[in-house]
Amino acid sequence: MRSFIITATGLLACASSAYATNYIIKDYCTEKVYLYFADSSATTGPFELDSGEAFTQKITGSGHSIGVVNNTSDYWSATGPKCILGVTANETEAELYWTISTVDGDCLQGKSFSVTSEGRVPDVCGTTTSYDGEVHACADDGNVTLTWNLC
Numbered sequence: 032m033r034s035f036i037i038t039a040t041g042l043l044a045c046a047s048s049a050y051a052t053n054y055i056i057k058d059y060c061t062e063k064v065y066l067y068f069a070d071s072s073a074t075t076g077p078f079e080l081d082s083g084e085a086f087t088q089k090i091t092g093s094g095h096s097i098g099v100v101n102n103t104s105d106y107w108s109a110t111g112p113k114c115i116l117g118v119t120a121n122e123t124e125a126e127l128y129w130t131i132s133t134v135d136g137d138c139l140q141g142k143s144f145s146v147t148s149e150g151r152v153p154d155v156c157g158t159t160t161s162y163d164g165e166v167h168a169c170a171d172d173g174n175v176t177l178t179w180n181l182c
């Protein structure tokens with residue numbers, strides 16, 4: 032895991048291994064948010080993502096979810112708004128799947144967001160500006176970047 036300032040250059044230069052499919056969360060909001068990471072074995076967080084900063088991590092294996100909340104009290108609360116990005120990579124099959132949805136309300140209180148994808152072609156794995164809850168899937172050569180732009 033690492034975070035960096037959005038304006039940092041040479042982001043992808045760090046990706047040295049052949050398999051480099053990753054996601055990036057960029058906080059363009061004027062406020063910080065909190066991130067939580069969950070898979071079948073554990074949930075970790077909160078991690079603070081300040082306004083103007085970004086976070087990136089490789090996508091490997093299945094069933095990862097990244098939760099964004101406004102307030103740390105929201106994540107474990109039955110009434111706390113949570114935005115959830117789900118990602119699964121199947122490296123054997125060279126496939127990538129992602130979903131975006133909310134649970135108990137919109138963590139950004141109606142502010143805009145987008146999820147975009149880049150890879151062997153632009154928009155390789157779809158794009159959305161709504162919490163459509165759909166499974167977006169694509170063939171993945173191992174070099175997809177999924178970007179979640181907050182605000």
Ligand SMILES: *[C@@H]1O[C@H](CO)[C@@H](O)[C@H](O)[C@H]1NC(C)=O
Pocket residue numbers: 102103104
């Ligand atoms: C977070 O939620 C708690 C409990 O509802 C509240 O007391 C606190 O002021 C909130 N913090 C922020 C930064 O909104």
Ligand SMILES: *[C@@H]1O[C@H](CO)[C@@H](O)[C@H](O)[C@H]1NC(C)=O
Pocket residue numbers: 092093120121122123124
């Ligand atoms: C990848 O897909 C294959 C074929 O559907 C399946 O057998 C395998 O369990 C999947 N791997 C992961 C990590 O989901």
Ligand SMILES: *[C@@H]1O[C@H](CO)[C@@H](O)[C@H](O)[C@H]1NC(C)=O
Pocket residue numbers: 060061062063064101138139140142
């Ligand atoms: C978090 O909640 C506060 C209080 O409602 C609001 O002012 C702020 O804009 C929210 N932050 C984000 C990133 O939506």
Ligand SMILES: *[C@@H]1O[C@H](CO)[C@@H](O)[C@H](O)[C@H]1NC(C)=O
Pocket residue numbers: 150151172173174
């Ligand atoms: C992604 O991988 C494919 C297959 O190896 C390659 O043709 C393509 O140029 C790569 N795209 C990028 C953006 O690295």
